[in-house]
Amino acid sequence: MPAQGKHRRPKSSRLSRGLVVASTGGAALALPLTGAATATAAPSAAPAVVAVAGKPAAAPAAADKAAKPVTYTVALGDTLSGIADDHSVSGGWKKLYEDNKKAIGDDPSLIRPGLKLTVGAKAPAAKASTVERADRSAARAVVTPVAVKSYADNLDGWIKESLDIMSRNGIPGTYDGIHRNIMRESSGNPLAINNWDSNAAAGTPSKGLLQVIDPTFNAYHVPGTSLDPFDPVANITAACNYAADRYGSIDNVNGPY
Structure with a gap:
């Protein structure tokens, strides 16, 4: 390494101070600097990045909102x-x-x-x-997909599906209590309709498995079930909701209600 000493600015002509040498592999190009009066103009490459004074910052990306x-x-x-x-x-x-x-x-x-x-x-x-x-x-x-629960399209399946819906909605009742009342009211026929009692005379016959009149079905219908009073699951669930409100549970119903 050369010994350290004071660096003196080398003398240079006006022309040499106005030029900068850019390497191009084996040759050298003399490029004019701004203000050089004696240098011959030569083509220069466009700058990779152009900074524009006073240009506002880019607006925040939509993803930042x-x-x-x-x-x-x-x-x-x-x-x-x-x-x-x-x-x-x-x-x-x-x-x-x-x-x-x-x-x-x-x-x-x-x-x-x-x-x-x-x-x-x-x-x-x-x-x-x-x-x-x-x-x-x-x-x-390692997560095992949960299978969608299915129910048989019969009285047993209708009661079990209704019990699951009742559980999610906090409506009390048991399989035996529901089954006992269904057999008394309709003998398990989801299309049963009473056209002879006082409700029928008033224009609101009892319908379905648990013989529910339309005003009661509409008032105690449980969201997520069918709006058809003859639908087995909707009929059971609405009737049990009504029985819970009036008697505490369908299990407490042992006669006409």
């Missing part, structure tokens, strides 16, 4: 935690459950396919590490 709530339809195998992760819900599955508690019911682990959920604004996006993404993928890989 707060996302509006969207409606998500539950698919087979979905869980609240999985949906919350996929949509980056601020507050996680608990916030998603709070926002949709009325639709989901009291048990956040029971979400049925086809259920509409309101998914709120997304939390600020954060890139997950490779390990976190791998862990999440592995966790999802």
Whole structure:
């Protein structure tokens, strides 16, 4: 290494101070600097980046704006935690459950396919590490899809389906209590109709498995079931809802009600 000493500015002519030498492999090009009066003009390459003084900063990307709530339809195998992760819900599955508690019911682990959920604004996006993404993928890989429960299209299946709906809506009643009253009222015929009693004379005949008149069916109809009073499940569920309100439970009904 050369010994250190004071650096003196080398003398240069007016021409040499007005030029800059740019390497082009083996040759050199003399390019004029601004203000050089004696240099011969030579073509120069366009700059890669042009800075414009006073140009306003770019507007924030649309993705930076707060996302509006969207409606998500539950698919087979979905869980609240999985949906919350996929949509980056601020507050996680608990916030998603709070926002949709009325639709989901009291048990956040029971979400049925086809259920509409309101998914709120997304939390600020954060890139997950490779390990976190791998862990999440592995966790999802071992999730067993929950099979959609099916019911037989007969009296046994109608009662069982109604009992599940009643459970989700806090309506008391047992299989035996429902079956006993059905056999007394209609002998298990979902299309049974009474055209001779006082209700019929008033223009509101009793209908269906549990012989419910239209005003009672409409008043105690449970959302999510058919609006047809002859529909077996809708008829049972509305009648049990009415019996719970008036008698405490369908199990307490042992005669005309």
